[in-house]
Amino acid sequence: MLLRMSTLFLRTLREDPADAEVPSHKLMVRGGYVRRAAPGIYSWLPLGKMVLDNVASVVREEMNRIGGQEVLLPALLPREYYEASGRWTEYGDTLFRLTDRKDADYLLGPTHEELFTLLVKGEYSSYKDFPAILYQIQEKFRDEARPRAGVLRGREFHMKDSYSFDLDDEGLQRSYDLHRDAYIRIFDRLGLNYVIVSAMSGAMGGSASEEFLAETPTGEDTFVRSTASDYAANVEAVQTPTPPALPIEGRPEAQVHHTPDTPTIETLVDFLNGVGLGRSFTAADTLKNVLVKTRAPGEADWEIMGVGVPGDREVDMKRLEAVLHPAEVELLDESDFEANPFLVKGYVGPNALLRNKLRYLVDPRVAEGSAWVTGADEPDHHVVDLVCGRDFTPDGVIEAAEIREGDPSPDGRGTLYTARGIEIGHIFQLGRKFADAFGLDALGPDGKPRRITMGSYGIGVSRVVAAIVEQSHDDKGIIWPREVAPADVHVVGTGKGEQIEVAVRIAEELADRGVRVLVDDRKGVSPGVKFTDAELLGIPTSLIVGKGLAQGVLELRDRASGEREEIAVDTAVEKVVRSVKGA
RNA sequence: CGGGGAGUAGCGCAGCUUGGUUAGCGCGCAUGCUUUGGGAGCAUGAGGCCGCGGGUUCGAAUCCCGCCUCCCCGACCA
Known part of the structure; x- marks a missing residue:
């Protein structure tokens, strides 16, 4: 291959484009790799197209190696398929919709579970046909609320999406593991510095979904990692280590104190330290009970619940929502307090909740035998030495407290710090959602139909190009790894x-x-x-x-x-x- | 959707506050001469719906009203 710059369709720019913020965006535009065509929509010029193709080739080789077969499905899709899966409505405004001359609804595919499911249903019908892995590399469309950072987060982007079809859960796990290994080989070959984090909430658990994040300061996703091990996780997935249970015998009795004008943790701690109880308190000795209401999908009524966290920490609403998903979560408002007079705002303790049969979940640090300063359920009163397991028994634990830099790593090695990353890959055990929606079965050896179980796996090819630049550049320009260099x-x-x-x-x-x-x-x-x-x-x-x-x-x-x-x-x-x- | 900023030549920008020649600068582009190891010099040139619509005025890039678009931060984002 020989490219001559005298004739190459290339114009480099001396200055940064005004609309670019992150290094990859600036350098890819200045280097003549891409040009903006519309918000979140980019043209790839000759050198850029070569890089994009090179990344796609690596992806293709590794997908073929695990037995994936490449196909190319339309990006323009009729509404009916997405209606059947429920995603015509579920996807909301992010879906690009359009109508044809007969006024029929169409969409531009954001991802292709529906069509792949139908494709397999149309061709395969015997257990002997499975397992199968199909993939494509193609343009995807999502009407992002706010496209940004050049091709890093576009509305049209190049993506590899693959789908696995298996007869049972073990098969799905195998297909998932094959993809996981393939992704590791792909991102290693591309020279990316990345981590694999669990994408599922702590409560859901398991490895049913993992994200591959390229670590860069400009990434949109926050995750935590350990100073001493290779532990990495989404903030939503961090499990707080539970301290060992303490003996209950011999602990001082719980005592209610009059604590005037102490509506906040800070004022409470100051007050207690000022009245001479013979010891000092910190915010971490207090138990803060945050009241929220939840509503399960399809339900009309809200359920009130209490979340107990150490007083030096806030409740992280994102973590809470992840744990309670798919239920909605909101903080209580004034009218909720008025409707439930036993909830004394600012002085809520565990027992008012438990006595009134409200669900009460606590942070793992609120372990058996731990003693707390907390609300006494009457105005201007707090209780000291309320011992968990003796004076109150929560309904369970919940991961809702904020994660802080310096918290111990869940794997017991090192402490956590936060980092940022770009999601470059996602592997996901779909299960039977789409097979159910479209009735994808295979006839088993016993002559009975078996419902197929699926996985879906994505790699943002155009985003990977930008991620490589984010990780591999200096003040003069891009530094391509040889495998993807034009x-x-x-x-x-x-x-x-x-x-x-x-x-x-x-x-x-x-x-x-x-x-x-x-x-x-x-x-x-x-x-x-x-x-x-x-x-x-x-x-x-x-x-x-x-x-x-x-x-x-x-x-x-x-x-x-x-x-x-x-x-x-x-x-x-x-x-x-x-x-x-x-x- | 909330907050902030910006629309003037292919790119980056000034001009607008205080209306008044032919709308300007740098880069890039074209032609000629010189130059050739770190974004060269001189000369000559091409290139503009000053975002769109309306208004005020003798006169609008500039003032007023309305609209559109884009960028950044946040919310949102299987």
Whole structure:
């Protein structure tokens, strides 16, 4: 492959585009890899298209390796399929909808479970046909509320989606594991620094869904990881270690104190430390009871419940919602308090909740035998030394307290800190939702139909390109890993003599030897411009044919390390071939 | 949906407060000469619906009203 910059459809920009914020967006636009066509919609120019194809090739190779078979389904889909699965309504505004001339509803596919399910249903009917893995690499459409950061979060994007079809849960687990391994190979080959986090809430548990996050400061997803191990998880999935139970015998009796004007944890702690109880208290010694109401899907009535967390922590509504999903959650409002006078705002204790048969769940730190300062269920009164397991017994534990930097890692090694990542892959055990919706069965050896169980697995191919740039660039430009680079070598001819001719000749030789070459054969362009462009474009290796040519010397540069090496003209081709192939 | 910002040449921007020649600068582009190892110099040029619609005025990029669009932060996002 030989690309000549004199004719390449490429224009690099000296300045950052005004609408770009993150490095990948700036560099991909400046380097002439992509151009914005509309909000969240991008055109891929020749070099960008090559990178995109290279990433897709890696994905394709690894999908084929696990037995995936590539197909290409339409992106334009009739409403009826998504009506059958319920997603015509479930997807909401994120779905791109359109109508044809006969006023029939269509959509642009955001993901293709429906059509794949129907495709398999139409072709396969025997247990002998399964398992099967089908995939495609294609444009997806989602009308994001706020597209941002260039191709990182677009409304049209390139995605690999695959679907597995199995006869039973063990088969699904195998297909899931195959994908998980394939994804690890793919992202390793692409040179990405990533973590795998559980995407399911703590309560749902299991490994039924995992996300692959490329770690970057500009990522949209927050996750936590450990300082001392490779533990990583979504904030929603972090399990708080439960402290050991303490003996109850010999603990001081619970005592109610008059604590005027202490509606907040802070004022309460200050008050207690001021009245001389013979010991000091911190916010972590208090038990804060947050009242929420939940409503299960389809239900009309709200149920009030109490959530007990250590007073030095807030309830993280996202974690709470994840645990209670699919129920809705809201904080109580004034009218709820008025309707339930036993709830004394600011002074709610466990026993008012338990006595009134309200569900009361506590943070795992509220373990058996732990003693707390908490509300006494009457205005201006708190109770000290209320012992869990003796003075009150919660209905269970709940992961709702905020996660903080420095919390112990759930795996017992190190402490947690928060990091940000870009979701580049997601693997998901769908189960039978779509098979049920479309009646996808296979006839078993016993002559009876068996409902197929499915998995769906995505990789955002265009997003991966941006993620690579996020992780691999410097202030001068992009630094492509060789596997995805648009070329192996950037041959730069600079000078007014025969340098450009020689550069082209060397480039041709390299191309003949199977090296992918970009040659800067532009005339009348100063060396500074060519070097700057080379650094911006980010081809892993540059070969400079310049002022050294008169002495028979060329210069080999490594984009990543910045190392420069002088090499002889006559051995240059051989040396480049070796370094490219050997890399 | 809430908050903030911005629409002027392909790209990046000034001009608007205080209306008044032919709307300007840098980059890029074209032509010529010079230059050629770190975003070159000189000269000449092409390129504009000043977001759209209405209004005020002798006169509007500039003032007023309405609308549209885009960007950023947040909410939302199987």
